[in-house]
Amino acid sequence: MRTALSLLMASALVAGCTSLPTIVPDMDTQSARTIQMKGGRGVLSDQQSKAVLDRLKQQHGDSTILDRHVAVEGAVTGAPLVTGNKVTLLIDGPATYASMIQAIQSARQHINMETYIMEDDEVGRQFSDLLISMQKKGVQVNLLYDSVGALNTPRPFFQPMIDAGVRVLEFNPLNPAQVRKDWEVNQRDHRKLLVVDGKTAFVGGINISSVYSSGSFSTRKKKPQVNKEGQDVPWRDTQVRMDGPIALEFQKLFIDTWNKQHGPDLGNTNYFPQVAAAGGEIVRAIGSSPDDPYSVIYATFISALNHAESSVYLTNAYFVPDPQLRDALKNAVQRGVDVRLVLPAKSDSALVQYASRSFYDELLRAGVRIFERQDALLHAKTAVIDGVWSTIGSTNLDWRSFVYNQEINAVILSPQFGTQMNNLFTRDLGASREITLKEWEDRPIGERIKEFGASLWSRLL
Numbered sequence: 001m002r003t004a005l006s007l008l009m010a011s012a013l014v015a016g017c018t019s020l021p022t023i024v025p026d027m028d029t030q031s032a033r034t035i036q037m038k039g040g041r042g043v044l045s046d047q048q049s050k051a052v053l054d055r056l057k058q059q060h061g062d063s064t065i066l067d068r069h070v071a072v073e074g075a076v077t078g079a080p081l082v083t084g085n086k087v088t089l090l091i092d093g094p095a096t097y098a099s100m101i102q103a104i105q106s107a108r109q110h111i112n113m114e115t116y117i118m119e120d121d122e123v124g125r126q127f128s129d130l131l132i133s134m135q136k137k138g139v140q141v142n143l144l145y146d147s148v149g150a151l152n153t154p155r156p157f158f159q160p161m162i163d164a165g166v167r168v169l170e171f172n173p174l175n176p177a178q179v180r181k182d183w184e185v186n187q188r189d190h191r192k193l194l195v196v197d198g199k200t201a202f203v204g205g206i207n208i209s210s211v212y213s214s215g216s217f218s219t220r221k222k223k224p225q226v227n228k229e230g231q232d233v234p235w236r237d238t239q240v241r242m243d244g245p246i247a248l249e250f251q252k253l254f255i256d257t258w259n260k261q262h263g264p265d266l267g268n269t270n271y272f273p274q275v276a277a278a279g280g281e282i283v284r285a286i287g288s289s290p291d292d293p294y295s296v297i298y299a300t301f302i303s304a305l306n307h308a309e310s311s312v313y314l315t316n317a318y319f320v321p322d323p324q325l326r327d328a329l330k331n332a333v334q335r336g337v338d339v340r341l342v343l344p345a346k347s348d349s350a351l352v353q354y355a356s357r358s359f360y361d362e363l364l365r366a367g368v369r370i371f372e373r374q375d376a377l378l379h380a381k382t383a384v385i386d387g388v389w390s391t392i393g394s395t396n397l398d399w400r401s402f403v404y405n406q407e408i409n410a411v412i413l414s415p416q417f418g419t420q421m422n423n424l425f426t427r428d429l430g431a432s433r434e435i436t437l438k439e440w441e442d443r444p445i446g447e448r449i450k451e452f453g454a455s456l457w458s459r460l461l
Helices: 002-010 013-017 046-057 063-076 092-105 122-136 155-164 246-260 296-306 323-334 350-357 360-365 399-404 415-430 437-441 445-455
Strands: 037-039 081-091 110-115 140-146 167-171 193-196 200-204 238-243 281-288 311-316 338-344 369-373 381-385 389-393 405-413 432-435
Touching (some): 081 246, 081 415, 092 200, 110 246, 140 155, 193 246, 238 405, 311 415, 323 338, 323 360, 360 369, 399 405
Parallel strands (some): 140 167
Antiparallel strands (some): 081 238, 193 200, 369 432
16 A cells, blocks of 8 residues: 555655754743643633543542643644543454444434545445445435545445445545646545544544454464565554544544535534533544644654653554654653654565664664564554553654645543553564664665665655
């Protein structure tokens, strides 16, 4: 999947001059300010916000760490911290698809789905049939997919949905007959988002494709074989389901993209109903677009790294870090933070993987610990910092995600959810092999040459 995109985007060399922003280290978090929170009935009072934080602190022994990360989140972006949510961690395709299907089948008003890839395969047809069925029941379905991501999907695949009344919109179409004056081939919609009735939202790394049909934590002792495209191994990915008022914030992001792409009128459906609290978790919805002055997700991530106090655990499929991100990781180690990365041993893009490995030497020498996930194709994009700050979404730690793509992430501020994320990270570590500096120094010269060559393309991958 990634290889085709890399080759297409490599032709757009003019985009290589784009730079990532330099993020002010403290992001004004040291100044005295009230953290604004939002619930199902609107903005919370100072007293209500304090009560929410006090309940969270009771879950975590060191309340100062939670205070720090809440302050960081409150300072970086204008998107509200939304309380009253139930957050469910979903591991791999089978669990994610089961939860998504259940939510879609329970829809009463509308279904908004945004995906990078929707393939014409068993899973793609299952979702297509389900969306058509719900549309026929009177539920308005709106589907947004990326033109490059769905490059291998025949356009007639979408016609039955269109005929049934599903509103289908192609992001930045490659078809010359559909090109708009504001069209840019290098800007792609990499988001994976599902919003049902404005009450439930899903975000993560999982596309609509049969490659996710099996789980990655198998009890098999025999190692599966991997072909050049990595299609013979299970895909390891992560999604999050959020029930509660935060779904309305993700709804805004979907509708904003739909309108900017000049999609058909969304009609009179009530996309912003009053949503009751479903749990006690604080979540922030973050969307980034190439049209923004800078990537809000990038700014949020750098700020969280710069304020890490005990642990930074990152799991990422396409790791091509810019200098500021590398410095943030190395500086965290110097502060005594336990920094660990779980990266793929096999990838669907050899070019991206070699570019990623070109940074191993620098990071290993700085004390960053690097592990490569075995027996599965790692596609997850997650982080958990200090056990209280977690993020799950579509964003890779590379130039493409931070500069050229539409991306979407959820940030969850919760010690309880952070424990789940730490446990998941530990499971991935158990299925990974650590890369040591001694081993890396002894790698073949041929590998070094490939890494150097791939690194020259790092801004376009």
